[in-house]
Amino acid sequence: xxTVTQSQPEMSVxxxxxxxxxxxxxxxxxxxxxxxxxxPPSRQMILVIRQEAYKQQNATENxxxxxxxxxxxxxxxxxxxxxxGDTAMxxxxxxxxxxxxxxxxxxxxLMVKP
Amino acid sequence: xxxxTQTPSHQVxxxxxxxxxxxxxxxxxxxFYWYRQILGQKVEFLVSFYNNEISExxxxxxxxxxxxxxxxxxxxxxxxxxxxEDSAMxxxxxxxxxxPDNxxxxxxxxxxxxx
Numbered sequence: 001x002x003t004v005t006q007s008q009p010e011m012s013v014x015x016x017x018x019x020x021x022x023x024x025x026x027x028x029x030x031x032x033x034x035x036x037x038x039x040p041p042s043r044q045m046i047l048v049i050r051q052e053a054y055k056q057q058n059a060t061e062n063x064x065x066x067x068x069x070x071x072x073x074x075x076x077x078x079x080x081x082x083x084x085g086d087t088a089m090x091x092x093x094x095x096x097x098x099x100x101x102x103x104x105x106x107x108x109x110l111m112v113k114p
Numbered sequence: 115x116x117x118x119t120q121t122p123s124h125q126v127x128x129x130x131x132x133x134x135x136x137x138x139x140x141x142x143x144x145x146f147y148w149y150r151q152i153l154g155q156k157v158e159f160l161v162s163f164y165n166n167e168i169s170e171x172x173x174x175x176x177x178x179x180x181x182x183x184x185x186x187x188x189x190x191x192x193x194x195x196x197x198x199e200d201s202a203m204x205x206x207x208x209x210x211x212x213x214p215d216n217x218x219x220x221x222x223x224x225x226x227x228x229x
Contacts, residue, residue, distance in 0.1 A: 033216050043203055045157070045220035091157060095216055100145070100170050101159040102207075102218060 002027045002094050006105035013082045014113050020067075021077045021108045023092030032096040034068065034075045039089040039107075048090070051075065082112045116140045118221035120206050126227045127196055135191045135224045137206030146189045147207040147218060148181065150174065157205065163189065196228045 003026045013019035025034070036048040051059045051068050059066050063083075067076045079086055092105040119138045127133050139146050148160040161171045161181055168181065180192045189208075193200055203225050207218040 035217070037220075042222075043151075043225075044222050045205060045207075047217060047219075050217060093157075095218075097216065100162050100164075101147070101172075102149070102157075103159065104157040106156045 002029075002032075002096065002103045004092055004094050004103050004105035006090075006092055006108050008108045009106070010109045010111070012111040012113055013079075015082055015084060017082055018078060018080045019082055019110065021079075021090050021092075021110065023075045023077070023105055025073050025075065025092070025094050025105075027073070027094065027096065029096045029098070032094060034066075035093040035095065035102070036064070036066070036075075036077045037091045037093060037104075038086075039091060040087070045091075049077065079110075084112050084114060086110060087112045118206055118208055118219050120204075120221035120224050122224060123222065124225045124227070126229065129198055129228055130195050133193050133196055133226065135193075135204050135206075135226070137189045137191070137221055138187050139189055139206065139208030140210075140219055141187070143208035143210045143219070145169075145209045145211065145218075146181075146183070147209075148191045149205040149207065149220075151203040151205065151223075152199075153202070160191070160204075193226075196226075198228050201226060201228045 032053045034051045038046045049061045063080045065078045089107045093102045121136045146163040151157045161175045162169045178194045203223045205223045206221040209218045
């Protein structure tokens with residue numbers, strides 16, 4: 001079974017600064033997919049960024065980038081130039097075809113301060 | 115852009131009553147999912163559905179739960195006799211086989227309150 005751990009329950013950052021959210025996972029699978037989802041107060045689940053395990057290059061989406069360390073089973077999210085609208089819960093999630101389900105971490109509540 | 119829709123957005127029910135939560139997945143998607151999020155907790159997998167049958171289910175998904183795809187568009191989650199602890203946000207998701215990185219598209223959720 002896969003597990004996903006987010007060790008930071010809450011974080012805060014000043015507007016325009018950079019913040020990194022941590023995620024580690026445990027699996028015996030070799031090919032899998034990792035995601036970061038954002039959940040604002042509306043509780044909608046919004047995909048922020050995704051990474052396939054066999055791709056060595058770290059994914060980037062505008063101000064969002066990941067640091068994927070496969071050997072360490074680490075998948076951190078970096079948010080650059082933080083904006084007030086980035087305030088939300090962030091969930092790291094793991095998917096493997098054999099399991100056909102997303103396994104989520106416990107989430108990190110991010111507060112961006114003006 | 116196509117999206118997953120869910121109805122109702124909020125359902126209030128009495129303990130012991132049956133509820134049906136409805137979802138319309140994206141039309142060309144073939145895998146369908148239900149997830150649950152109790153307030154303040156993480157999102158938990160309930161069940162996946164493919165080719166008109168359950169493909170995976172979690173320990174949470176006991177005999178009180180069932181899923182159905184009654185027609186070509188709707189995907190429903192039924193809770194037969196609701197308990198207080200069923201109060202949660204329920205998310206439907208769908209994906210297409212071979213889609214980019216197997217991304218699952220989530221609906222906006224149904225907030226279920228059991229009194």
